[in-house]
Amino acid sequence: MTTQYSMPPEELKSANLHAPTDLDEQMIDKVLEEANRAIDQGKAGVGAMILWRGEILALGHNTFEETGDMTAHGEMTVLRQAARRLSQMSAEEKADLSIYVTLEPCLMCLSAISFVGIKRVVYSALAEDANEEQWVAHGISIDKLNSSLVRGPLELVAGVKREAGKAILARMHKRS
Numbered sequence: 167m168t169t170q171y172s173m174p175p176e177e178l179k180s181a182n183l184h185a186p187t188d189l190d191e192q193m194i195d196k197v198l199e200e201a202n203r204a205i206d207q208g209k210a211g212v213g214a215m216i217l218w219r220g221e222i223l224a225l226g227h228n229t230f231e232e233t234g235d236m237t238a239h240g241e242m243t244v245l246r247q248a249a250r251r252l253s254q255m256s257a258e259e260k261a262d263l264s265i266y267v268t269l270e271p272c273l274m275c276l277s278a279i280s281f282v283g284i285k286r287v288v289y290s291a292l293a294e295d296a297n298e299e300q301w302v303a304h305g306i307s308i309d310k311l312n313s314s315l316v317r318g319p320l321e322l323v324a325g326v327k328r329e330a331g332k333a334i335l336a337r338m339h340k341r342s
């Protein structure tokens with residue numbers, strides 16, 4: 167267990183933070199690879215993936231460079247890719263959805279994830295690892311908002327292979 171949380175234990179619990187499984191670590195590798203591939207091609211490097219019962223429903227990256235759409239974050243890209251499948255799922259089926267991201271989701275993406283009904287969010291770098299100009303609101307991170315979500319708190323698995331996630335951010339910043 168290499169994840170470092172900067173929170174006392176009772177806050178960890180109320181934030182619904184969990185340790186990664188072996189599968190989570192394997193799947194995070196896939197989104198890290200996706201992000202690095204995107205950066206190699208001169209694109210924005212945030213990778214995301216939706217997993218359901220061992221099946222990858224969508225794998226993609228931030229598509230701002232391709233589309234000019236500033237809302238095309240990695241999470242939004244994969245939510246749209248998987249939209250048809252997601253819309254056909256029952257609440258019981260949705261309970262087995264996980265989204266994997268190389269960077270902690272922003273407020274927009276967190277809202278989208280909650281609206282869609284995904285219950286589990288696994289991410290590598292934390293918001294505090296990014297430049298503050300990439301944030302939506304000062305000091306707001308998912309773990310702080312989680313207990314306020316109307317549709318229920320998400321199961322959070324934060325900081326999985328965080329150093330690799332931070333290395334991707336460093337590659338992006340070096341280029342811009």
Ligand SMILES: [Zn+2]
Nearest residue numbers: 239271272275
């Ligand atoms: Zn976002």
